[in-house]
Amino acid sequence: MPVSFQRAIRFELGMQSRSKDCELLRDFAATGAAKLSRDLVYPPDGQDSARLRACANWVSNSKGEDCDPAVDVQVPADAELVLAAGAADPNVECAVFRDAVKKVFGPEFEPIATPGSCYFVEPLHRLQIEAGATAHGGAPGEWLADPNGTFKDHQRTSFSGNPGVAFRSKDDREFSRYVSPLGNLDARGHVRLGISPQRERGIDDWDRSKVVSAVDVARAHAVMELAMATHFRATR
Incomplete structure (x- = not known):
């Protein structure tokens, strides 16, 4: 998910997960990332560094x-x-x-x-x-x-x-x-x-x-x- 390099959140499925579970995880992660503070997340095409x-x-x-x-x-x-x-x-x-x-x-x-x-x-x-x-x-x-x-x-x-x-x-x-x-x-x-x-x-x-x-x-x-x-x- 598009979170900064300074702090990271990892979403992971277990070894027994089925392929269809990936879509559920993606939706869950996207929802969670949307609720994170603005200083933590950046858009997929955004700048991933604090440098100018x-x-x-x-x-x-x-x-x-x-x-x-x-x-x-x-x-x-x-x-x-x-x-x-x-x-x-x-x-x-x-x-x-x-x-x-x-x-x-x-x-x-x-x-x-x-x-x-x-x-x-x-x-x-x-x-x-x-x-x-x-x-x-x-x-x-x-x-x-x-x-x-x-x-x-x-x-x-x-x-x-x-x-x-x-x-x-x-x-x-x-x-x-x-x-x-x-x-x-x-x-x-x-x-x-x-x-x-x-x-x-x-x-x-x-x-x-x-x-x-x-x-x-x-x-x-x-x-x-x-x-x-x-x-x-x-x-x-």
């Missing part, structure tokens, strides 16, 4: 973390100014990727601003995109070196003349690209894009072994290329 608008689609393991639907802001023209602005405001990070994600992945992906990062989320939860452009967080070359061996499939790459690195998590469930808009992999600051499949909303038997598809990897490449070509020029 696009933030309701954010898959996060952190409870109580701040989230706001991103607002469109101006992206500075200079690479260093972009990184500084992105470090101060995740809305700038979203603005760097907003048009590229919409064009490549589709308009159903909406940007949200969280502390220190931007995400693009969609209602079905099939895929989540994490994006950023910041002076914080180290240089792209640190992920290429990866002294702790946390990731795999490290590759040097380039986007609009800007050097970058690409790698995967060891379980193949995350794929990331980090690029230096300053023309140096060892320079502090980066532009990043990460994608990961999520448990699809409403699916109980979700395949936990699901990995990032080759199609989505290609899309991530296209998004990064478009974002870099739009907002950054190779400095060397």
